[in-house]
């Protein structure tokens with residue numbers, strides 16, 4: 221039995237604070253492995269991080285320290301300069317090194333995107349790429365038994381599937397904080413992403429195949445959350461909630477059957493969805509969808525390797541309007557194949573999307589080992605030895621970024637539910653928070669009476 225201190229290093233509160241779900245799952249798996257675990261969330265100790273870390277280490281006396289790293293940056297080319305999160309985590313590691321000589325193990329989605337670079341930059345001892353439930357137990361066993369092990373463990377051939385999933389070990393103090401601050405908690409019903417969008421890191425973090433929990437297991441956990449912690453609003457954190465095998469509908473059916481009574485939101489792919497399916501989802505508690513529309517015309521959709529067309533986005537939006545489900549579409553301009561013509565066409569297309577919120581990003585964050593990375597190197601946008609730790613953005617060489625940004629701003633001028641740049645949306649959300657509003661908040665930007 222070992223003593224493991226888990227630290228969630230994410231202190232970002234925008235667009236909202238998000239419960240450290242990865243840490244909760246790791247804690248659960250370690251406890252089942254017979255270890256003693258303590259979870260330290262730096263966001264709750266934001267005002268005095270060094271002393272909270274010193275205090276936890278002194279009191280708990282861990283054999284291992286695991287750090288969960290969620291974000292590297294905001295992936296927004298127009299974000300203020302200070303939104304690069306790894307420098308603070310480096311200070312954290314340096315601080316731990318000063319007071320404790322125990323192995324430091326890294327994990328989390330951000331770590332999994334660029335493991336070699338982050339392990340080296342942070343000067344930690346070990347790292348686990350992808351899901352950590354099984355591999356962290358194994359790593360701890362190996363280190364404790366002096367079995368030689370690699371510094372970075374890559375995902376196993378046989379990842380967790382079906383009945384092997386763990387239930388997150390939510391902590392009351394954290395649940396109360398996040399529910400109070402953001403008005404929601406989070407849960408993941410499946411892992412993996414089979415879609416081949418060329419800019420995206422999800423398959424690198426979670427694998428290329430969907431691995432589903434059973435609807436019964438999902439709903440058991442939701443009911444526990446509700447009964448134990450009175451949580452009645454959730455975000456399902458699956459990369460894409462609507463899978464083509466329709467397993468997501470089974471979850472909705474189970475939620476209805478077991479009278480869950482939980483409001484929920486999730487990421488959706490704008491693909492063929494029928495009205496009766498939307499009704500089922502709504503009856504189960506769905507109130508809002510974040511739609512990965514991603515590019516605004518067929519040429520730019522092809523450029524990022526999407527298999528749907530703008531007409532699918534339009535039809536999807538119309539179906540959601542009919543079903544009275546709030547939608548926010550996210551678009552990136554400036555990707556491969558973007559030209560002046562496609563920017564203009566894309567902005568016209570966006571105008572056709574009624575009664576929804578639209579968020580636009582300028583340029584696409586280049587992440588290592590993605591198709592976009594390859595294109596960017598081939599086109600000479602970045603050099604092949606750029607480690608990509610600091611944000612680099614792909615902007616199509618066929619378009620001028622300044623011109624593009626001005627065009628987007630002009631098209632969205634004075635439209636409350638059209639957000640560009642993101643910082644402007646965040647300002648509106650901050651204002652709503654001051655007035656006590658909680659939740660996704662973009663749903664408050666939509667004017668349902670007006671036809672835009």
Ligand code: B12
Nearest residue numbers: 242286287288291292293327328329348351352406455457
């Ligand atoms: C859902 C989601 C959101 C939702 C969250 C809603 C909610 N209430 O939870 C919303 C829309 C709010 C959101 C916002 C943002 N997000 Co987001 N999000 C995700 C997504 C799809 C899933 C994250 C998740 O919850 N996974 C489920 C949990 C269980 O998995 P996990 O945390 O990865 O943990 C597992 C492993 O990583 C590992 N692990 C975790 N911790 C540890 C620790 C140790 C020691 C070990 C060994 C292992 C380990 O084991 C865990 C269990 O298997 C990821 C992409 C992805 N597929 O991972 C992006 C992702 C994390 N987001 C990202 C970003 C950038 C953001 C934003 C900064 C965007 C923005 N500009 O606003 C904000 C930040 C918000 C915040 N406060 O932190 C990036 C981060 C990478 C980067 N470039 O920085 C990701 C990776 C997406 C991407 N583009 O590549 N996000």
